[in-house]
Amino acid sequence: MASPDPATLGALADPAQYHEPVDLRDLPPAKAITALDTLLLIRAVEVCIGEGVRAGTIRCPCHLAIGQEAAAVGMASQIQPHDRVFGAHRSHAHFLALGGSPRQLLDEVLGRDTGCSRGMGGSMHLRDVAHQFWGSVPIVGATIPIATGAALAAQMDGRGALAVTCFGDGATEEGVFHESLNLAATLRLPVVFFCENNLYSSHLHIGLRQPADSTCRHAVAHCIPFLRVEGNDLPAVVAAMRQAADHARSGAGPFYIEALTYRWRGHVGPSEDVDVGVKRKDDLAQWKLRDPIGRLAAALEQAGHLSAAALSEAQAHARAAVAQAWDAAQAAPDPPQAALQGRVFSAP
Numbered sequence: 001m002a003s004p005d006p007a008t009l010g011a012l013a014d015p016a017q018y019h020e021p022v023d024l025r026d027l028p029p030a031k032a033i034t035a036l037d038t039l040l041l042i043r044a045v046e047v048c049i050g051e052g053v054r055a056g057t058i059r060c061p062c063h064l065a066i067g068q069e070a071a072a073v074g075m076a077s078q079i080q081p082h083d084r085v086f087g088a089h090r091s092h093a094h095f096l097a098l099g100g101s102p103r104q105l106l107d108e109v110l111g112r113d114t115g116c117s118r119g120m121g122g123s124m125h126l127r128d129v130a131h132q133f134w135g136s137v138p139i140v141g142a143t144i145p146i147a148t149g150a151a152l153a154a155q156m157d158g159r160g161a162l163a164v165t166c167f168g169d170g171a172t173e174e175g176v177f178h179e180s181l182n183l184a185a186t187l188r189l190p191v192v193f194f195c196e197n198n199l200y201s202s203h204l205h206i207g208l209r210q211p212a213d214s215t216c217r218h219a220v221a222h223c224i225p226f227l228r229v230e231g232n233d234l235p236a237v238v239a240a241m242r243q244a245a246d247h248a249r250s251g252a253g254p255f256y257i258e259a260l261t262y263r264w265r266g267h268v269g270p271s272e273d274v275d276v277g278v279k280r281k282d283d284l285a286q287w288k289l290r291d292p293i294g295r296l297a298a299a300l301e302q303a304g305h306l307s308a309a310a311l312s313e314a315q316a317h318a319r320a321a322v323a324q325a326w327d328a329a330q331a332a333p334d335p336p337q338a339a340l341q342g343r344v345f346s347a348p
């Protein structure tokens, strides 16, 4: 079989395709149901955050990943206790997919003392080391070299752990991205470069920013094996991530994944931003038919593992859990004023 063209997304970029139920052959039903519950929880949390921003209750900038949930859940499926995962400005889904608490996330975006970063970070500085999420930052591309350093630490520790860095297609335009791929390949570091290509960087389509629409060509340039995957197909992302993680853990060096997906909301905030970007209005309607949740649920229903009533119940359960967390988060305390300086400088 010919290798895929590393520069071209081809049919994957066509929003009119891949609307059918996903292929469940490689994912046991119990795992698929658990994954569906996580996808529903992430969706419910992000819808809640969007409403909080719209109402003015949440005042930090929030970049929502509604529509991109399967990429995060597939990435998280292979993470083990000594691994270190890093995110970026759009990382609510990474945090939750790894097992982070919705309550701690909601507390954080509300600036509460009980948030995952003690209310000092907001949406773009999430951290939950107990669930292998070592941090996200707003500077585009900034966690890519940090993850590469974590992979060097993992290599020196010799426990078979790996580092994962999740970033968008826009981050591949940063110098540190290329420096990190070069170093990781040269030192054969156990790092998975996980690119969620949602075709946009802020309001600019990739066609206006890069000479080709697939970022996998950068992996080839740095002698790193790659897989390109339909990012709204949960079992496909799980399979790709399994191959990438096995490769990195075995000592064979870094691996590059490009998960093609699409965000339903604008770059930042809850609006759908259909009035900006190239053809976004028509494309968004098509991408909603390529919903990662709908396609997984349809496959489970088709295979007889899920009824329409059970799906509604799971959705209601996710929404109720989030509503309860939201109420509790609003009642949580703000950080004390003394914490402003106390958490900036480390004690001698």
Ligand SMILES: Cc1ncc(C[n+]2csc(CCOP(=O)(O)OP(=O)(O)O)c2C)c(N)n1
Pocket: 089, 090, 138, 139, 140, 141, 167, 168, 169, 170, 171, 172, 198, 200, 201, 202, 267
């Ligand atoms: C170094 C740097 N340049 C520019 C910005 C402004 N900025 C924030 S997010 C973003 C878009 C990044 O796009 P991408 O990496 O594809 O991630 P996505 O938003 O699509 O998830 C930009 C340009 C920034 N935060 N940091």
